[in-house]
Amino acid sequence: MIYKRSSQLFTEAQKVIPGGVNSPVRAFKAVGGEPIFVKRAEGAYLYDEDGNKLIDYINSWGPLILGHAHKPVIDAVVEKAKSGTSFGTPTEIETRIAELAVKMVPNIDKIRMVNSGTEACMSAVRLARGFTGKEKIIKFAGCYHGHSDSFLIQAGSGAVTFGTPNSPGVTEGTAKDTLLAKYNDLENVKELIGANKDEIACLILEPVAGNMGCIPPAQGFLEGLRKLCDETGILLIFDEVMTGFRLAAGGVQERMKVDADIVCFGKVIGGGLPVGAFAARNEIMDYLAPVGPVYQAGTLSGNPLAMAAGLAMLTELHDNPGIFESLDKKTEYLHEGMEKVLKANNIDFTINRVGSMISVHFGKEPVTDFDSAARSANLGIFNKFFHGMLENGIYIAPSAYETWFISEALSYEDLDKTIAAVDKVSKDL
Ligand code: PLP
Numbered sequence: 001m002i003y004k005r006s007s008q009l010f011t012e013a014q015k016v017i018p019g020g021v022n023s024p025v026r027a028f029k030a031v032g033g034e035p036i037f038v039k040r041a042e043g044a045y046l047y048d049e050d051g052n053k054l055i056d057y058i059n060s061w062g063p064l065i066l067g068h069a070h071k072p073v074i075d076a077v078v079e080k081a082k083s084g085t086s087f088g089t090p091t092e093i094e095t096r097i098a099e100l101a102v103k104m105v106p107n108i109d110k111i112r113m114v115n116s117g118t119e120a121c122m123s124a125v126r127l128a129r130g131f132t133g134k135e136k137i138i139k140f141a142g143c144y145h146g147h148s149d150s151f152l153i154q155a156g157s158g159a160v161t162f163g164t165p166n167s168p169g170v171t172e173g174t175a176k177d178t179l180l181a182k183y184n185d186l187e188n189v190k191e192l193i194g195a196n197k198d199e200i201a202c203l204i205l206e207p208v209a210g211n212m213g214c215i216p217p218a219q220g221f222l223e224g225l226r227k228l229c230d231e232t233g234i235l236l237i238f239d240e241v242m243t244g245f246r247l248a249a250g251g252v253q254e255r256m257k258v259d260a261d262i263v264c265f266g267k268v269i270g271g272g273l274p275v276g277a278f279a280a281r282n283e284i285m286d287y288l289a290p291v292g293p294v295y296q297a298g299t300l301s302g303n304p305l306a307m308a309a310g311l312a313m314l315t316e317l318h319d320n321p322g323i324f325e326s327l328d329k330k331t332e333y334l335h336e337g338m339e340k341v342l343k344a345n346n347i348d349f350t351i352n353r354v355g356s357m358i359s360v361h362f363g364k365e366p367v368t369d370f371d372s373a374a375r376s377a378n379l380g381i382f383n384k385f386f387h388g389m390l391e392n393g394i395y396i397a398p399s400a401y402e403t404w405f406i407s408e409a410l411s412y413e414d415l416d417k418t419i420a421a422v423d424k425v426s427k428d429l
Pocket of ligand 1: 118211240267276
């Protein structure tokens with residue numbers, strides 16, 4: 001493949017944008033080489049500035065569950081834009097999307113829109129602190145909840161990819177209020193709670209982790225956390241920025257039948273426009289301004305174009321629940337196909353999958369937490385794999401710590417091409 005124009009654009013970008021990108025993991029720094037500049041995308045495919053066509057397994061890092069430029073979403077945005085882009089007043093569409101989200105997601109009465117997953121998680125934690133009157137939080141190593149200060153303590157994916165899980169600029173004062181637990185280790189959580197009695201406001205986690213590759217919760221893990229939180233008055237926050245409206249219409253709460261106290265959303269809820277949200281039952285949400293004392297705001301929150309995209313996306317998912325089953329089947333097909341060819345080529349690997357989230361780790365041991373993900377990251381092999389796949393027209397995330405997101409736009413023919421590429425590439429690993 002030729003990347004002449006991408007390379008030229010990257011050179012120009014680096015002069016005026018730090019590292020040439022507006023989000024670090026896009027830069028290909030972890031895998032080497034230069035990023036691809038995309039000109040347009042449709043369905044399952046990206047078309048770059050050099051005219052290359054790529055089958056996309058990133059899908060804008062998760063939002064585009066129905067594929068790129070999905071017509072109902074594009075039509076809704078275009079139509080809405082004709083009436084103006086932002087008013088800074090309430091609009092009807094904000095209520096309509098809130099009504100639909102509350103209908104789709106179990107255990108929530110109200111939802112507040114923000115502009116990103118980071119804002120959603122940051123605001124959810126503030127709300128939990130305000131509601132409980134406590135200051136400390138528990139997060140899990142390898143879980144990523146956006147780039148707000150409290151979360152940049154052993155954050156997964158992007159942060160780990162760049163070797164800075166604990167970012168400079170986060171004060172010691174902030175860091176000391178974030179307690180770090182091991183994913184899938186209930187005993188560890190119990191110890192932390194015991195050592196910080198009556199000081200913990202909330203426990204936040206990705207209920208299916210996606211930022212250290214895909215890691216499912218162990219049997220009983222989420223239920224155990226629910227029980228611990230009930231016993232201690234700690235609020236349980238599910239960060240469903242990746243999993244919400246993806247693993248089921250009602251996210252992990254529905255799929256795994258465990259209730260959270262506060263749920264955070266992002267990605268799919270915005271249909272590809274900048275949207276995040278957090279939601280809970282009335283008694284918690286009524287703690288938010290202007291009803292309650294916890295402040296949270298946003299000039300562009302509930303933006304009409306973003307709401308139009310989100311409403312069109314959620315409407316499709318609500319009206320066609322078969323989509324989730326279809327996504328699961330496609331992902332299973334890919335899993336089985338890749339497993340077969342990797343085995344045949346004598347590669348050590350572990351594939352983790354939940355619904356339409358899947359990841360390949362190049363190691364034999366089960367990947368169940370951040371430590372095992374790091375041991376299986378095998379960057380030398382992963383980077384070769386990444387570039388080999390790219391050369392064969394398959395675009396996966398440029399990091400060993402990311403999940404692949406399957407979109408409904410992918411055909412079985414696309415999946416077969418991908419499996420064939422894995423076969424070809426793994427012969428040279
Ligand atoms: N939470 C999770 C689980 C995420 O995966 C991400 C982003 O990838 C975020 C929060 C932050 O969302 P955003 O990048 O929209 O700020």
